[in-house]
Amino acid sequence: MKFSLISVLSAASAAVLLTLSAVPASALPAAPAAVQSIEKRASEIEGLNNYSCKPANGQRPVILVHATLLTLNSWDDVAPVLIKRGFCVFALTYGVNKAVPGGFGGLNTIESSAQELANFANNVLKQTNSTQVDIVGHSQGGILARYWIKYLDGKGKVYRHVGVSPINHGTTLSNIVTIAKTFGLFYPSQDLFDKFAPSFYQMVNTSEFIKKLNAGGDFAPGVIHSNIATKYDEVVTPYETCWQKGAGITNLLLQDLCMLSLNEHLTMVNSNVVIQFILNQLDPVTAKTANCLAIVKGF
Numbered sequence: 001m002k003f004s005l006i007s008v009l010s011a012a013s014a015a016v017l018l019t020l021s022a023v024p025a026s027a028l029p030a031a032p033a034a035v036q037s038i039e040k041r042a043s044e045i046e047g048l049n050n051y052s053c054k055p056a057n058g059q060r061p062v063i064l065v066h067a068t069l070l071t072l073n074s075w076d077d078v079a080p081v082l083i084k085r086g087f088c089v090f091a092l093t094y095g096v097n098k099a100v101p102g103g104f105g106g107l108n109t110i111e112s113s114a115q116e117l118a119n120f121a122n123n124v125l126k127q128t129n130s131t132q133v134d135i136v137g138h139s140q141g142g143i144l145a146r147y148w149i150k151y152l153d154g155k156g157k158v159y160r161h162v163g164v165s166p167i168n169h170g171t172t173l174s175n176i177v178t179i180a181k182t183f184g185l186f187y188p189s190q191d192l193f194d195k196f197a198p199s200f201y202q203m204v205n206t207s208e209f210i211k212k213l214n215a216g217g218d219f220a221p222g223v224i225h226s227n228i229a230t231k232y233d234e235v236v237t238p239y240e241t242c243w244q245k246g247a248g249i250t251n252l253l254l255q256d257l258c259m260l261s262l263n264e265h266l267t268m269v270n271s272n273v274v275i276q277f278i279l280n281q282l283d284p285v286t287a288k289t290a291n292c293l294a295i296v297k298g299f
């Protein structure tokens with residue numbers, strides 16, 4: 001298990017507290033070691049973002065969209081498996097606020113992050129001579145494409161959408177407060193969050209953003225949607241808020257595939273059962289049931 005919410009958040013907390021102490025950026029120490037090790041893995045995902053890759057017949061480029069506080073490095077278990085299976089795999093890091101050290105993604109307004117995804121995806125379509133992409137999105141990354149399709153220029157450009165603990169219906173204010181406390185902020189105010197990480201309050205289930213996202217339906221017509229969630233989610237509660245309500249949408253609980261799995265919100269992308277779920281969605285013809293007992297690591 002590479003990530004835990006606490007380890008990522010405590011790195012984040014150090015970064016944010018440094019920012020808040022109004023020290024000039026040049027005087028700040030380097031990002032905490034945990035963050036550096038996450039960053040270091042970025043360039044090690046071999047074959048990722050290869051714009052010479054030609055999707056095989058019946059396949060589309062696959063774009064991976066990470067969660068709040070993470071970066072494209074969080075796909076370092078998922079991406080190599082997809083690449084080995086012959087998919088053309090792309091990933092971006094979005095929502096980085098340069099005023100917050102550490103390179104955390106997913107901090108900026110969700111609208112601006114959706115625009116970053118739009119720009120990235122339009123470039124992938126152009127460079128690979130494709131008309132559609134498949135998207136796999138984790139947490140906040142699981143709703144950006146829906147915003148792209150509904151409110152930007154994404155209509156018709158997404159074939160499949162796989163959500164890994166996607167925040168389709170937002171999270172609760174109390175979870176945001178829990179995160180804020182982990183940041184070391186006792187009475188976290190929205191003002192404070194809005195300064196360095198406006199996405200946080202936009203993820204609350206009653207926010208204007210979530211209302212707008214789901215106005216007229218919580219899925220994109222014509223897109224094949226599927227979602228996987230975990231019982232042990234500490235960010236998206238209750239986990240059923242990950243589900244989408246359209247006909248024909250697959251909504252699956254990780255523990256229904258693998259009763260013993262203890263994966264929580266951030267480690268979902270390190271689970272081999274989740275990786276098998278993603279493969280099954282992207283290539284239903286060769287779909288296999290993940291046998292969690294046969295999996296040594298990360299079930």
Ligand SMILES: *[C@@H]1O[C@H](CO)[C@@H](O)[C@H](O)[C@H]1NC(C)=O
Binds near residue numbers: 046048050051053
């Ligand atoms: C990129 O894709 C091309 C075309 O499939 C392939 O020849 C090349 O080896 C790939 N490069 C990497 C770094 O995977």
Ligand SMILES: *[C@@H]1O[C@H](CO)[C@@H](O)[C@H](O)[C@H]1NC(C)=O
Binds near residue numbers: 051053128129
């Ligand atoms: C896309 O099409 C252009 C022009 O036909 C070609 O030069 C390029 O190699 C193609 N790229 C891929 C990844 O197929």
Ligand SMILES: *[C@@H]1O[C@H](CO)[C@@H](O)[C@H](O)[C@H]1NC(C)=O
Binds near residue numbers: 171172173205237238
């Ligand atoms: C938001 O979450 C709270 C806490 O679970 C719940 O009571 C409330 O009904 C939710 N509101 C909406 C609009 O989903």
